[in-house]
Amino acid sequence: MTKQEHLTSGLLVKAIDAELTNAEARVVKEHLERCGECRQKYNDFRRASVAIESGLAAIPVRTQLGEREGLRQKLEARQTARQINQTPERVMWRFGWGMAVAASLALGIVMMPKHKDKTNPVEIVQETATLTNAIEVGGETFVPLPYSNPDLPVNESRIVEMQVPVSALNDIGIVLEPVSSREARSDGSVLADVLMGTDGQPLGVHIRE
Amino acid sequence: MERADLLPLPATWDGQYVKDESRLQLVLEHYDREQLPLRRYVGFLGVDAETAREIVQESFLRLHEHLLEGGDQTHLRGWLYRVAHNLARNAQSAFRSKKTDRLTDATPTGDLAAADVSIEEDLLARERVELFQRAMQELSAAQRECLVLRAQGLKYREIAEALNLSVSTVGENVQRGLDRLKGLL
Numbered sequence: 001m002t003k004q005e006h007l008t009s010g011l012l013v014k015a016i017d018a019e020l021t022n023a024e025a026r027v028v029k030e031h032l033e034r035c036g037e038c039r040q041k042y043n044d045f046r047r048a049s050v051a052i053e054s055g056l057a058a059i060p061v062r063t064q065l066g067e068r069e070g071l072r073q074k075l076e077a078r079q080t081a082r083q084i085n086q087t088p089e090r091v092m093w094r095f096g097w098g099m100a101v102a103a104s105l106a107l108g109i110v111m112m113p114k115h116k117d118k119t120n121p122v123e124i125v126q127e128t129a130t131l132t133n134a135i136e137v138g139g140e141t142f143v144p145l146p147y148s149n150p151d152l153p154v155n156e157s158r159i160v161e162m163q164v165p166v167s168a169l170n171d172i173g174i175v176l177e178p179v180s181s182r183e184a185r186s187d188g189s190v191l192a193d194v195l196m197g198t199d200g201q202p203l204g205v206h207i208r209e
Numbered sequence: 210m211e212r213a214d215l216l217p218l219p220a221t222w223d224g225q226y227v228k229d230e231s232r233l234q235l236v237l238e239h240y241d242r243e244q245l246p247l248r249r250y251v252g253f254l255g256v257d258a259e260t261a262r263e264i265v266q267e268s269f270l271r272l273h274e275h276l277l278e279g280g281d282q283t284h285l286r287g288w289l290y291r292v293a294h295n296l297a298r299n300a301q302s303a304f305r306s307k308k309t310d311r312l313t314d315a316t317p318t319g320d321l322a323a324a325d326v327s328i329e330e331d332l333l334a335r336e337r338v339e340l341f342q343r344a345m346q347e348l349s350a351a352q353r354e355c356l357v358l359r360a361q362g363l364k365y366r367e368i369a370e371a372l373n374l375s376v377s378t379v380g381e382n383v384q385r386g387l388d389r390l391k392g393l394l
Contacts, residue, residue: 009384009387010380013387017359048390048394049360051390051394052357054341055338055344055345056341056360058334058337058338059249059338061248061249067262068241071237071266072237075233075236075237075270078270078274078277079230082229082277083229
């Protein structure tokens with residue numbers, strides 16, 4: 001048998017470590033059965049592997065009583081702390097921040113660059129009559145926004161007055177009609193009351209006259 | 210005391226509580242299986258026994274955090290060894306920066322005298338460890354680490370994860386290391 005026909009060291013070591021594919025393992029097994037030289041090399045690798053394991057196992061490892069229990073207590077303490085962070089009080093505290101973020105987003109909508117021609121004055125027509133699910137709060141009728149949750153409780157304290165760009169209203173599905181008799185602000189925005197839901201999302205919009 | 214006695218949770222959060230409990234149990238299962246080999250590996254890297262104990266415990270605490278945050282659970286053993294490996298390396302860097310004369314105590318053989326063994330067993334163990342240590346010094350650090358992790362039963366994929374190497378590099382390190390060692394051990 002020539003040297004080229006012998007198995008490589010890589011294959012032999014992988015065979016010991018069960019890291020071969022099925023096809024490779026078959027080839028190695030068949031070869032080892034008929035090649036004493038490779039079998040010798042394979043056994044040398046095995047002996048070296050066992051010697052490493054023995055040498056490593058001879059390194060003493062000291063454990064102390066109660067280590068596992070100590071770890072368990074630490075894990076439970078961290079888990080408890082995590083769950084406390086999810087109590088209703090904590091969630092409500094986070095809700096406050098959520099409201100602040102929602103207000104920032106609403107401001108973002110107001111500041112959003114408009115896409116329509118500034119020179120075309122528009123009048124916003126609220127087709128509340130056609131809406132079967134319009135929201136009545138504090139004597140005002142709000143056009144519900146498409147992604148709002150109509151089941152959330154509403155009250156007057158959650159009405160925020162702001163300038164809303166006409167383009168933003170178009171984007172969220174509010175019906176607009178260009179009318180020449182009245183003029184919107186020169187920057188294309190209109191004054192509106194925005195009704196905020198308890199989930200921090202705007203529920204509806206009422207365009208101020 | 211039952212966990213529920215400490216912190217009554219609303220019924221809607223029972224699912225989360227059960228999930229967290231199962232993660233805690235998973236960490237403890239890994240601890241039961243891996244803490245000794247892991248401590249041996251950290252000790253092999255040259256960390257003293259007390260620091261090794263702290264590193265191993267910290268590794269399992271981090272594993273818990275990893276699971277609570279919904280981290281990948283497919284290669285947890287490799288992940289665990291990587292954390293322990295990095296913590297050991299950091300501890301060694303901190304230790305060296307102190308420039309103390311305790312360096313000789315930070316070898317794996319430093320604990321032998323303290324182990325609860327007879328004098329004969331102690332001598333034999335010392336000889337085995339010294340032979341093993343001398344032979345391992347003939348290898349590169351990467352070869353040593355690959356071989357030790359392999360001797361702990363890790364698959365090449367797990368060793369690759371632990372040492373941040375490719376699987377093929379692990380294979381090469383193992384093969385070259387063994388080639389070198391087979392005449393020495």
